[in-house]
Amino acid sequence: MKNKSYIGISFIILLFGIYAVPRIVEKVKKQGVADESRMNKVANDAMAYLVINDEPKKMPGFTFMNQDSLTITEADYNGKVYVAEFFFTSCPSICPIMNRNMLKVEKEFGGNENFGIASFTIDPTNDTPMVLKKYAEEYGVTSLNWHMLTGDIDDIYELSNKGLNIFTEINPEVAGGFEHQGYFALIDKKGFLRSRKDKNGNPIVYYLGTEEDQIKLLKEDIAKLLKE
Numbered sequence: 713m714k715n716k717s718y719i720g721i722s723f724i725i726l727l728f729g730i731y732a733v734p735r736i737v738e739k740v741k742k743q744g745v746a747d748e749s750r751m752n753k754v755a756n757d758a759m760a761y762l763v764i765n766d767e768p769k770k771m772p773g774f775t776f777m778n779q780d781s782l783t784i785t786e787a788d789y790n791g792k793v794y795v796a797e798f799f800f801t802s803c804p805s806i807c808p809i810m811n812r813n814m815l816k817v818e819k820e821f822g823g824n825e826n827f828g829i830a831s832f833t834i835d836p837t838n839d840t841p842m843v844l845k846k847y848a849e850e851y852g853v854t855s856l857n858w859h860m861l862t863g864d865i866d867d868i869y870e871l872s873n874k875g876l877n878i879f880t881e882i883n884p885e886v887a888g889g890f891e892h893q894g895y896f897a898l899i900d901k902k903g904f905l906r907s908r909k910d911k912n913g914n915p916i917v918y919y920l921g922t923e924e925d926q927i928k929l930l931k932e933d934i935a936k937l938l939k940e
Contacts, residue, residue, distance in 0.1 A: 733899050759936055760915035762905040770903045771796070772875035776832070776863035779844035784830075784859045786903065792857065793937040794828035795930070796897040797878050797921060800835035801847045804887050806894045810849055810921035814896070820931055826901070826938055829858040832871065834880045834890050836862045861918035876905075878918070896921045896930060900937050908933050 739927040761768040770784055776782045795817060799807040814829060821827040833839035839847075844860040853860075862868075872880040874891075895918035900906045907915045908929060919930040 713798060734906055758909050759891075759906050759933060760909045762907065762915055762917055768903045769895075771899045771905065772871060774861075774867065774871055774875075776861035776867075777841055778861055779841055779848050782839045783859060788859070789828050789830065789899070790903070791901050792826050792828045793901055793934055794830055794857075794899050795934070796830045796832070796876065796899060797895070798832050798834050798868075798878055798892050800833050800888070800890055800892075801839050802835065802888060803890070806892075806922050809940040810896075812893050813921055813924070813927045814934055815851060815853070816927060817931060817934070818853065818858055819857050821938075822858070822932055824938065825857070827857060827934065829855065831858070831860045832868055833860065833862050834872065834882075836865050836868060894921045895919065896926075898930065898933060898937070900940065906933070906937060 745763075763769065770938070773786050775783060775785045795814070797810060797814065799810060801807075812833070818829060833844065839860075839862050843861060844862060848858070848860055869880055872878050876897055878893050878895050878897065880890070882889065883891045897918055898906050905917075907917050907919070910916055919933075920926045
C-alpha cells in the first residue's frame with residue numbers, strides 16, 4: 713500500500729512539474745524582460761548633467777556678433793533651453809545636413825520664447841554678419857532666437873575645443889578647409905549642459921546633428937527641459 717501511495721504522489725508531482733514549471737519559467741522570463749525594458753526607459757528618460765571634476769558643466773561665457781550685427785552673449789540665452797553647434801557657411805559636407813536638421817528643430821520649437829539656437833561659425837574671416845544673414849535667409853530661418861554668431865577666431869576655437877570639447881580645426885588639406893564634429897550640444901535654462909542617459913546610465917553628452925534618429929531624441933529632450 714505504501715509503495716502504491718508513493719507512486720501516486722510521485723505521479724502527481726510529475727504532472728505538476730510538466731504543467732507548472734514551464735509556465736513559471738516563462739513568467740520569470742517575461743518579468744525579466746519587463747524589468748529590463750522599464751530600466752532602459754527610466755535611463756533614457758532621465759536627463760543627465762555633464763559632470764567634470766564633480767561639478768556640472770556650464771556653457772562658458774561668450775561675446776559674439778549675430779547675423780543682424782547685434783552683440784550676443786550667453787546672457788541672452790538665460791532662461792532659455794537652447795542648442796549650440798559649430799559650422800561654416802561654405803562647408804561642402806556635413807553642415808548643410810546639420811542645418812537642415814536644425815531647421816526641423818526650429819520649426820517645432822522656434823515659436824517658443826523659451827527656446828533658442830546658437831550657431832557659431834568656425835570660419836569668421838569669411839562668415840561676416842552679412843554672409844550669415846544671407847545664409848540664414850537661404851535656409852528660411854525665421855526664429856528671432858536663432859543667432860548665427862561670428863567673432864574673434866581664437867575665442868571661437870577656445871569655446872569649441874576647450875569650452876564644449878567639440879573638435880574644430882583649420883585644415884587646408886580637407887574639403888572646405890576646416891574640420892569639425894557634427895555635434896549639437898543641449899543647454900538648459902540655467903546654462904548647464906544636459907543630455908539623456910544611455911542604457912548603462914551614462915550621459916550621451918551630445919547629439920549627432922547629421923542623424924535623423926538623434927534629432928528625434930534631441931527634440932524629445934528639448935521638450936523635457938522646457939518643462940523644468
